[in-house]
């Protein structure tokens with residue numbers, strides 16, 4: 197089936213996207229769901245390719261695998277775990293049975309505790325030694341940082357709680373710059389770590405504790421923890437009442453819907469946080485019920501598979517025309533690349549095709565003045581995933597939002613249409629003549645026929661934001677199923693961690709460089725000579 201897909205991708209190389217576009221195609225190559233529209237008509241995918249991709253979903257057993265995920269089967273086989281982040285937003289509370297026990301009472305109980313704590317912080321009933329909490333610092337990395345950091349920024353118009361800050365990097369510059377201006381007596385530190393062993397997080401947490409201890413008698417009283425490892429949170433000195441636990445069936449990069457979302461909950465309050473969960477729940481329900489061709493996550497995934505494994509485009513750009521989604525590309529880098537960046541399939545064999553793509557991006561319109569040059573005229577084709585809301589929050593600046601929308605749609609149009617040599621010549625005919633006209637015009641040619649998809653939504657409310665993130669989560673799941681990958685482990689991050697641990701005493705000079713390869717040893721020596 198993969199070879200047929202590759203053949204179809206090859207055949208599509210000469211196909212004109214512009215030539216495909218018709219009202220009928222736009223209607224049938226779009227999916228409406230959850231008040232959003234996903235349009236994939238500006239791609240080279242034709243009905244035959246789509247049928248083939250849908251048949252691949254059947255062959256891969258997508259329906260059964262989806263049922264297995266929601267049904268709490270241990271689909272994360274290499275770690276023998278269920279994958280139940282969807283339970284964290286199952287607000288209607290229908291039973292989710294794992295090992296014959298319903299996980300929902302505990303999930304909803306933890307949510308209620310989080311809400312109680314968030315209210316206490318927001319309303320000044322939980323206080324620091326110096327008074328009400330003015331600042332919250334979330335210390336975490338990867339899934340324990342990217343989700344809440346992205347979400348807090350995305351939902352800034354709803355932010356009416358204390359200031360929220362995020363520290364992730366082990367580079368001391370990060371924590372120093374964040375803590376520097378804060379008042380320790382009025383700061384709450386949240387240590388977010390599923391395992392509570394991650395070196396970056398534990399190092400930053402210790403630094404924060406020492407910083408607080410200089411001015412606060414009982415620093416632990418201004419710490420909260422979000423983790424699956426409650427023995428470790430108590431060893432760190434954090435009282436149980438401020439520990440919000442979750443289970444190993446929530447993957448780190450899928451975890452912001454539960455305790456890892458505490459900083460967001462404190463920022464926007466329980467009502468908006470529930471709306472965010474409800475949005476994701478609506479997308480879950482859609483994903484579970486809609487037939488594949490009308491299923492937004494499935495079709496977003498198939499567009500991705502078409503571009504990567506079908507047409508051979510190794511990267512995809514995510515381009516939100518929404519400044520507040522500026523951290524979405526970074527979030528998706530972890531979600532997609534940590535989930536599907538794998539070369540061995542579930543059965544332990546080499547993958548038959550390329551793994552998931554390189555994901556990158558920036559918000560528009562900023563990207564337009566940076567890397568769009570390559571997207572329009574470079575030799576590589578980069579499928580672009582645009583997204584934009586119909587409405588912004590800045591009621592006093594409607595013309596700016598219209599300009600934003602116009603730019604978003606124009607970029608997709610320009611990528612599709614391009615500009616021919618004759619059109620380019622017409623633009624500069626009065627400036628150049630003869631060979632010089634030809635030479636100059638060639639620089640102004642846009643090959644066009646570059647694929648893009650478009651996601652439209654009404655406005656970036658908490659509910660819509662929840663839908664968008666859940667859409668991408670399920671997209672990753674579907675792509676993983678087609679590739680035969682376990683999207684829920686991340687063994688590829690381990691080796692670097694082990695080597696860093698072993699290198700630390702070498703960098704500090706406690707151990708020599710013997711046994712290290714010549715390149716690494718020389719690099720260490722250079723750094724030591726220069727101050728390390």
Ligand SMILES: O=P(O)(O)OC[C@H]1O[C@](O)(CO)[C@@H](O)[C@@H]1O
Pocket residue numbers: 337338339340388389390391392393394397448449534686689
């Ligand atoms: O929440 P933890 O356990 O500190 O892990 C942080 C991140 O580290 C990783 O394990 C990768 O090293 C991610 O999967 C995870 O989100």
